[in-house]
Amino acid sequence: MDTSQYLEIFIDETKxxxxxxxxxxxxxxxxxxxxxxxxxxxxxxxxxKGMAGTMGFVNMQNLxxxxxxxxxxxxDGNMKVTxxxxxxxxxxxxALEAYQDNIINTSAEGDETNKDIxxxxxxxxxxKAAPAxxxxxxxxxxxxxxxxxxxxxxxxxxxxxxxxxxxxxxxxFEKNAIKEADDQxxxxxxITVYIQENCLLKAARAFLxxxxxxxxxxxxxxxxxxQDIEDEKFELDFSVVLITDAAEKAVVDAxxxxxxxxxxxxxxxxxNAVVNGGAEVRTEExxxxxxxxxxxxxxxxxxxxxxxxxxxxxxxxxxxxxxxxVVNRSVRVDIEKLDDLMNQVSELIIAKNGLVSVSESDAAAxxxxxxxEQIEYLERITTTLHESIMKVRMVPIESVVNRFPRMIRDLxxxxxxxMELYMSGEDTELDRTVxxxxxxxxxxxLRNSADHGIEDxxxxxxxxKPEQGSIYLNASQVGNNVVIEVKDxxxxxxxxxxxxxxxxxxxxxxxxAEVMEDKDxxxxxxxxxxxxxxxxxxxxxxxxxxxxxxxxIEGLGGDIEVRTKKDEGSVFTIRLPLTLAIxxxxxxxxxxEKYAIPLNSIETIEDVAVSDIKYVKSKEVIHxxxxxxxxxxxxDLLDFPPxxxxxDNITVVIVSKGDKQAGLIxxxxxxxxxxxxxxxxxYINIEKIISGATILGDGEVALILDANALV
Amino acid sequence: xxxxxxxxxxxxxxxxxxxxxxxxxxxxxxxxxxNIVRMQRITRVPxxxxxxxxxxxxxxxxxxxxxxxxxxxxxxDVETNKTRIIIVKTEAQAAIGVxxxxxxxxxxxxxxEIEKRSYDKNKDEANDYLLGVGKNGEELISLLxxxxxxxEDY
Numbered sequence: 001m002d003t004s005q006y007l008e009i010f011i012d013e014t015k016x017x018x019x020x021x022x023x024x025x026x027x028x029x030x031x032x033x034x035x036x037x038x039x040x041x042x043x044x045x046x047x048x049k050g051m052a053g054t055m056g057f058v059n060m061q062n063l064x065x066x067x068x069x070x071x072x073x074x075x076d077g078n079m080k081v082t083x084x085x086x087x088x089x090x091x092x093x094x095a096l097e098a099y100q101d102n103i104i105n106t107s108a109e110g111d112e113t114n115k116d117i118x119x120x121x122x123x124x125x126x127x128k129a130a131p132a133x134x135x136x137x138x139x140x141x142x143x144x145x146x147x148x149x150x151x152x153x154x155x156x157x158x159x160x161x162x163x164x165x166x167x168x169x170x171x172x173f174e175k176n177a178i179k180e181a182d183d184q185x186x187x188x189x190x191i192t193v194y195i196q197e198n199c200l201l202k203a204a205r206a207f208l209x210x211x212x213x214x215x216x217x218x219x220x221x222x223x224x225x226x227q228d229i230e231d232e233k234f235e236l237d238f239s240v241v242l243i244t245d246a247a248e249k250a251v252v253d254a255x256x257x258x259x260x261x262x263x264x265x266x267x268x269x270x271x272n273a274v275v276n277g278g279a280e281v282r283t284e285e286x287x288x289x290x291x292x293x294x295x296x297x298x299x300x301x302x303x304x305x306x307x308x309x310x311x312x313x314x315x316x317x318x319x320x321x322x323x324x325x326v327v328n329r330s331v332r333v334d335i336e337k338l339d340d341l342m343n344q345v346s347e348l349i350i351a352k353n354g355l356v357s358v359s360e361s362d363a364a365a366x367x368x369x370x371x372x373e374q375i376e377y378l379e380r381i382t383t384t385l386h387e388s389i390m391k392v393r394m395v396p397i398e399s400v401v402n403r404f405p406r407m408i409r410d411l412x413x414x415x416x417x418x419m420e421l422y423m424s425g426e427d428t429e430l431d432r433t434v435x436x437x438x439x440x441x442x443x444x445x446l447r448n449s450a451d452h453g454i455e456d457x458x459x460x461x462x463x464x465k466p467e468q469g470s471i472y473l474n475a476s477q478v479g480n481n482v483v484i485e486v487k488d489x490x491x492x493x494x495x496x497x498x499x500x501x502x503x504x505x506x507x508x509x510x511x512x513a514e515v516m517e518d519k520d521x522x523x524x525x526x527x528x529x530x531x532x533x534x535x536x537x538x539x540x541x542x543x544x545x546x547x548x549x550x551x552x553i554e555g556l557g558g559d560i561e562v563r564t565k566k567d568e569g570s571v572f573t574i575r576l577p578l579t580l581a582i583x584x585x586x587x588x589x590x591x592x593e594k595y596a597i598p599l600n601s602i603e604t605i606e607d608v609a610v611s612d613i614k615y616v617k618s619k620e621v622i623h624x625x626x627x628x629x630x631x632x633x634x635x636d637l638l639d640f641p642p643x644x645x646x647x648d649n650i651t652v653v654i655v656s657k658g659d660k661q662a663g664l665i666x667x668x669x670x671x672x673x674x675x676x677x678x679x680x681x682x683y684i685n686i687e688k689i690i691s692g693a694t695i696l697g698d699g700e701v702a703l704i705l706d707a708n709a710l711v
Numbered sequence: 712x713x714x715x716x717x718x719x720x721x722x723x724x725x726x727x728x729x730x731x732x733x734x735x736x737x738x739x740x741x742x743x744x745x746n747i748v749r750m751q752r753i754t755r756v757p758x759x760x761x762x763x764x765x766x767x768x769x770x771x772x773x774x775x776x777x778x779x780x781x782x783x784x785x786x787x788d789v790e791t792n793k794t795r796i797i798i799v800k801t802e803a804q805a806a807i808g809v810x811x812x813x814x815x816x817x818x819x820x821x822x823x824e825i826e827k828r829s830y831d832k833n834k835d836e837a838n839d840y841l842l843g844v845g846k847n848g849e850e851l852i853s854l855l856x857x858x859x860x861x862x863e864d865y
Contacts, residue, residue, distance in 0.1 A: 593754070593755065637757075638757040638758075639757045639758065678772065678773040679773070680756070680766060680773060680775060681766070681773065681774055681775045681805065681806065681807060682805040682807075683775055683777070683805070683807045683861055684756060684759050684760070684763050684766070684775035685758075685759055685760050689758070690756065690757070690758070692773075693754070693766055693773040694773075695768050695771060695773065699768050700752060700754065700768070701754040701765075701766050701767065701768045701773055702754065703754065703756060703757075703766075
């Protein structure tokens with residue numbers, strides 16, 4: 001087995017643990033004595049260390065190991081958390097995130113050892129731990145001992161139901177292998193491993209156990225079979241027969257280095273019984289538990305160490321050999337969708353053959369009518385093919401939102417405000433690329449609602465609302481867009497407070513504040529570093545909320561708006577395009593170049609007489625049905641050579657972004673077209689005003705203007 | 712890469728594509744070259760770095776094209792029927808076109824035919840673009856450090 005197939009799982013889990021570490025570090029910053037947090041950090045660091053080690057990421061393992069060491073000292077009460085330490089931990093976290101990014105991009109962790117951080121951690125531990133107790137070295141728990149604190153090893157005491165390996169029946173060749181091993185004076189163990197109930201990736205854990213066991217010896221038999229275990233076709237336990245030189249304790253320790261293992265039961269198999277007997281295998285009891293310190297175990301240690309060293313060497317070699325196996329981003333596809341695709345491709349081939357036969361038939365018969373018919377047929381197929389492919393790329397939003405109820409429950413406890421999340425439309429589908437990006441903004445909004453929106457119980461009673469606050473997350477498809485609503489029945493946005501705050505911060509002047517409508521005031525919330533929470537909490541209110549949400553959503557080609565009513569709640573409405581890859585666009589001409597403007601940002605197209613152009617603050621504007629719209633001369637903006645304006649009339653494409661509008665002056669309109677968006681490549685530096693390129697029917701490349709950046 | 716045995720010492724060799732830019736010959740390590748295409752219509756990209764000519768359509772992919780002449784601050788490009796665009800791919804998913812005056816030949820240079828350039832901080836920046844100078848018979852070929860050439864200027 002090769003670890004590369006577990007890379008994705010590793011990355012997912014690492015992300016989770018890093019997130020958890022970062023959350024807890026923040027808690028720690030404020031509550032240095034919080035024992036739960038310290039334990040949680042210890043656990044996360046420990047798991048992370050184990051995972052990194054198994055995957056062969058040595059630097060990452062080393063760094064997390066040092067973090068874990070420091071926390072073990074803190075956990076034992078021999079050291080206090082200081083602001084310095086927290087700073088250091090955050091630096092360590094950044095370094096870990098850098099490793100993670102490297103791994104995602106190249107599947108190798110990179111050469112950075114972060115020695116300064118490691119050294120600082122060691123110094124921190126030595127410096128503070130040593131004076132606290134003279135036998136400081138004893139404080140450092142050995143790696144192998146750590147898991148024991150949380151897991152139990154079923155020693156050879158009486159509980160037979162745990163010994164599933166006793167029920168294993170053997171085939172002849174397996175019996176031979178066992179007999180041979182016995183003749184060579186090797187140990188034959190029956191082992192049953194129990195995985196913790198809440199373990200999500202049983203197969204991966206089982207795989208890691210196998211990996212550990214294979215280092216020690218040979219696994220001759222496994223129930224269920226290795227294949228079934230890999231496919232996760234087993235409950236919480238599996239049994240194996242291991243032939244090894246190592247002692248029981250070494251085997252148990254090796255298995256226990258894998259996290260989320262509940263318990264292990266192990267004993268020496270009676271080889272005679274196995275070889276001679278049928279299904280009923282008599283076993284020779286050995287009552288050495290994990291804590292046993294018999295000579296047997298002592299003797300095994302060097303062997304285990306050697307084996308571990310060898311394993312380490314193997315691991316070192318691995319990432320290199322796997323080269324640049326970058327994690328692939330995959331989509332699970334319903335087989336029916338694939339069948340549809342297949343059918344359409346077959347039709348495409350038929351259509352192509354139709355065209356061939358038309359072109360091959362006699363010149364007289366090649367009338368344009370049959371040719372046109374074939375083209376129409378082809379067009380119909382490509383349209384349905386496009387739709388099907390889009391469907392394949394679609395993923396239900398469920399995969400993102402299913403972690404939110406838990407989050408709200410936790411928040412509810414943390415904030416001491418009873419609240420419930422109601423979700424609907426989880427089956428609404430969005431393009432995979434959008435799905436990947438939408439999670440964080442939604443989380444921000446939900447946290448916002450929970451923290452700022454829902455009032456505390458006393459206030460809710462006062463207002464005659466039910467004690468329990470409600471937050472709604474509704475998704476639905478509207479035309480070519482997906483609309484996601486985050487709604488709460490809380491206090492709504494306090495417009496006056498936003499106004500005060502904006503003035504206080506100098507975002508707007510008092511005069512401005514007086515004339516601004518409530519709606520515009522609320523829009524201020526989307527500005528960077530604007531948070532109205534009176535006190536910063538760890539839930540939200542760090543001032544990096546709504547502006548990030550908006551920029552992310554706009555980056556996806558969507559928009560966000562908010563409606564609010566005091567004491568009744570607020571609604572954030574996100575509108576996203578169904579897909580990013582193919583859009584409807586208006587093709588325009590500037591000089592001799594062609595550009596595309598996405599249709600969804602275009603309001604109208606106007607013919608304007610040059611004499612109607614007015615100047616406001618020496619900027620060109622036009623009056624259009626009561627609104628003043630600034631003009632953008634694309635010709636000049638896009639660095640064309642200067643030219644004389646001669647026309648009496650100009651063509652203006654009015655584009656909008658939210659409530660704001662701008663008029664883009666273009667030379668000519670070509671028409672509406674469905675375009676495929678292509679990236680411009682990595683090397684070229686493009687301004688925000690160009691969002692990509694597309695290839696036109698004649699093979700020419702046209703650039704796509706980002707109207708949002710022009711408004 | 713190939714190797715020959717010479718007095719029991721194995722000498723590594725590398726193949727280079729020899730291109731002409733202005734009056735000089737440059738070599739580009741063949742392992743980075745994905746393709747060589749004839750000059751075609753280039754769509755200008757406003758606001759891009761000055762040495763970028765624009766983008767082309769290469770079999771359905773949009774690929775940026777830079778001009779070696781512009782990068783090296785030489786005279787402007789003149790399009791002839793020898794002008795070529797070399798598609799360089801130093802990593803998957805990131806192709807870039809490099810416009811050169813002419814593509815000459817492919818040569819195999821052994822390590823002992825290459826004069827490695829000495830590292831000297833005081834030398835001008837253009838030197839970073841060179842790995843060394845190769846001797847192909849009587850002719851000298853400046854070997855381009857293509858990664859540095861296509862990397863962005865800071």
